[in-house]
Amino acid sequence: MSSSVTARASTFIQVLRRVFSLAAPYFRSEEKWRARAMLLAIVALNLFYVYVAVLGNQWYGRFYDALQNKDVTTFWREVRVFGWIAFFNIAVQVLKFYITQLLQLRWRTWMTRSYLSRWMADRTFYHLELARYANKDGHTPDNPDQRLQEDMQIFTSSTMTLSMGLLNAVVTLLSFIGLLWGLSGNFSFTFSGTTYQIVGAMVWLALGYSIVGTVVTHFIGRPLIGLNFKQQRYEADFRHHLVRVREYSEAIALDHGEKVERGQLDLRFGDVLRNYLLLIKQQKNLVTFTSFFGQAAVIFPFLVAAQQYFGGAFQLGHLMQIGSAFGKVQESLSWFVDNYDSVAVWRATTDRLTSFEDSMTAHASRDDALQRAPSEMLQTDDLAVALPNGTPLLAGAALAVKPGDSVLLQGPSGSGKSTLFRSFAGIWPFSKGKLQVPDNVAFMPQRPYVPDGKLRDALTYPNPASNFSDDQLRQALTDALLPDLVSRLDDSDAWSQKLSGGEQQRLAIARVLLKKPAWLFADEITSALDAQAESVLYKRLAATVHAAGGAMVSIAHRAAVGDFHNQRWTLVPQEDGAAGGARYRLNTSAGVQPAAA
Numbered sequence: 001m002s003s004s005v006t007a008r009a010s011t012f013i014q015v016l017r018r019v020f021s022l023a024a025p026y027f028r029s030e031e032k033w034r035a036r037a038m039l040l041a042i043v044a045l046n047l048f049y050v051y052v053a054v055l056g057n058q059w060y061g062r063f064y065d066a067l068q069n070k071d072v073t074t075f076w077r078e079v080r081v082f083g084w085i086a087f088f089n090i091a092v093q094v095l096k097f098y099i100t101q102l103l104q105l106r107w108r109t110w111m112t113r114s115y116l117s118r119w120m121a122d123r124t125f126y127h128l129e130l131a132r133y134a135n136k137d138g139h140t141p142d143n144p145d146q147r148l149q150e151d152m153q154i155f156t157s158s159t160m161t162l163s164m165g166l167l168n169a170v171v172t173l174l175s176f177i178g179l180l181w182g183l184s185g186n187f188s189f190t191f192s193g194t195t196y197q198i199v200g201a202m203v204w205l206a207l208g209y210s211i212v213g214t215v216v217t218h219f220i221g222r223p224l225i226g227l228n229f230k231q232q233r234y235e236a237d238f239r240h241h242l243v244r245v246r247e248y249s250e251a252i253a254l255d256h257g258e259k260v261e262r263g264q265l266d267l268r269f270g271d272v273l274r275n276y277l278l279l280i281k282q283q284k285n286l287v288t289f290t291s292f293f294g295q296a297a298v299i300f301p302f303l304v305a306a307q308q309y310f311g312g313a314f315q316l317g318h319l320m321q322i323g324s325a326f327g328k329v330q331e332s333l334s335w336f337v338d339n340y341d342s343v344a345v346w347r348a349t350t351d352r353l354t355s356f357e358d359s360m361t362a363h364a365s366r367d368d369a370l371q372r373a374p375s376e377m378l379q380t381d382d383l384a385v386a387l388p389n390g391t392p393l394l395a396g397a398a399l400a401v402k403p404g405d406s407v408l409l410q411g412p413s414g415s416g417k418s419t420l421f422r423s424f425a426g427i428w429p430f431s432k433g434k435l436q437v438p439d440n441v442a443f444m445p446q447r448p449y450v451p452d453g454k455l456r457d458a459l460t461y462p463n464p465a466s467n468f469s470d471d472q473l474r475q476a477l478t479d480a481l482l483p484d485l486v487s488r489l490d491d492s493d494a495w496s497q498k499l500s501g502g503e504q505q506r507l508a509i510a511r512v513l514l515k516k517p518a519w520l521f522a523d524e525i526t527s528a529l530d531a532q533a534e535s536v537l538y539k540r541l542a543a544t545v546h547a548a549g550g551a552m553v554s555i556a557h558r559a560a561v562g563d564f565h566n567q568r569w570t571l572v573p574q575e576d577g578a579a580g581g582a583r584y585r586l587n588t589s590a591g592v593q594p595a596a597a
């Protein structure tokens with residue numbers, strides 16, 4: 001029993017630590033003075049709110065006594081006093097609400113921006129995705145979009161609401177417990193002929209009542225934490241799949257994949273529903289208990305004090321004061337009971353944000369096994385490339401590309417050509433060895449990213465369109481064999497959906513012709529183009545990089561592409577157990593045998 005209590009206490013401390021490490025950075029940030037001032041104001045308003053409640057309780061005594069004594073003068077005076085109490089009550093509530101909301105909003109803004117910066121920095125967003133597919137153990141966070149959007153909103157608002165609620169409860173308890181102690185007098189009862197007296201009986205009763213309530217609530221509500229955690233995850237998975245259907249709408253429609261997608265959506269929505277049902281059932285039990293607990297608390301103090309009241313021990317005002325003070329003490333002691341559901345959601349959110357935070361921190365402090373150095377040429381030494389699950393793909397590669405070269409990289413599908421490019425680009429974290437890379441490099445992936453919006457922005461991505469003149473933009477489109485788009489620079493559209501595959505490839509080539517990099521790594525950039533366009537564009541690209549004093553390395557399956565290159569590297573399958581255990585070895589000695597190779 002005691003070991004389980006110790007374990008719970010240490011879990012509770014861990015949760016508090018997590019909350020602190022998530023919350024503290026904002027209050028230490030460049031906005032700290034404003035944030036602390038607002039927090040202080042909210043605390044002060046909360047304290048004042050409790051003070052107004054104490055005044056309200058005293059007012060109860062005077063007002064009901066005036067009613068009982070039929071004292072009209074006091075009655076009207078107390079009505080005026082009530083007006084003031086109500087005025088302060090309302091004013092404090094409004095101010096409290098407004099400042100709390102503002103602080104929440106600022107906090108969320110700061111936190112979201114800071115997490116976004118970290119997520120987008122150092123390719124964290126890409127590496128976390130790679131890690132997630134590599135580790136199916138659930139340690140890497142799912143749905144970062146949800147963490148950045150929904151979880152941050154819940155965390156900041158719940159942390160404020162719950163912490164201020166708790167503060168309110170503690171201060172209310174401290175203020176009213178003394179009051180209740182004074183009001184409750186001694187409670188006496190006779191048992192086996194002996195009369196016992198309990199000092200401050202009402203306080204002890206409120207305490208006992210609330211402790212029982214808290215324990216029972218915790219017992220009934222504990223599964224809610226895990227269920228809420230899962231609920232947020234299932235909702236995010238469902239939303240994510242909907243977004244994928246939207247993104248790949250055309251491919252799905254062409255494949256007649258509606259039925260499969262519908263099945264997948266039903267599956268994910270099924271998870272949402274099943275878990276939600278469990279949540280509802282658990283919440284129903286909790287609501288049943290907390291409602292009973294709340295209702296019983298209304299009548300409980302009157303039942304206890306009735307005997308003394310009818311015996312003439314005190315007046316109606318005193319009885320009403322006892323009822324109200326008992327209510328306040330019990331309410332504050334039952335803070336946990338009333339907020340169990342919110343605490344469960346808040347804790348699940350805290351866990352999700354902590355795991356996101358941890359994986360970003362781990363990513364930032366990782367050791368890069370690939371040593372990169374700047375150079376005039378591309379050179380690798382003992383380069384090893386593996387898959388995210390650790391399977392070696394390529395080992396011991398020693399490569400060199402000098403300015404003026406143009407290299408064609410070939411090999412079976414899935415042999416690791418694109419992954420080798422990812423290593424050259426420094427984005428593949430599963431690479432080892434030494435790599436020297438020149439600057440002024442452009443990498444062209446198999447599937448170019450074409451953002452929605454104005455065509456000029458898509459053309460210059462990721463640089464601002466204002467870096468280039470309209471003439472330059474038009475020339476690049478013409479050179480990339482996209483004359484029809486020349487007049488549409490200011491048109492806004494979903495270009496990734498509207499442009500054909502070949503047009504998107506030509507748009508990516510136009511980007512390169514515009515930026516004029518010295519080094520170019522091109523991955524299947526003309527696979528959707530006809531032979532004539534392929535020939536024209538490769539020649540233009542080679543001329544661009546060579547004019548800038550660099551070189552070009554291309555991946556292409558089509559043998560004809562060999563005509564535009566003077567060297568060939570080939571990925572050749574290795575025997576099992578060959579050096580490094582890698583699946584492929586890179587043969588760089590083959591010359592280019594045009595077309596027929």
Ligand SMILES: Nc1ncnc2c1ncn2[C@@H]1O[C@H](COP(=O)(O)OP(=O)(O)OP(=O)(O)O)[C@@H](O)[C@H]1O
Nearest residue numbers: 130133387388411412413414415416417418419420
């Ligand atoms: N993010 C990833 N997670 C797990 N495996 C991956 C990932 N990316 C690539 N791979 C695997 O690495 C291997 C090499 O992939 P890569 O895309 O480099 O091949 P490729 O030679 O360029 O193929 P293709 O000619 O078909 O484009 C493949 O087996 C692929 O499944």
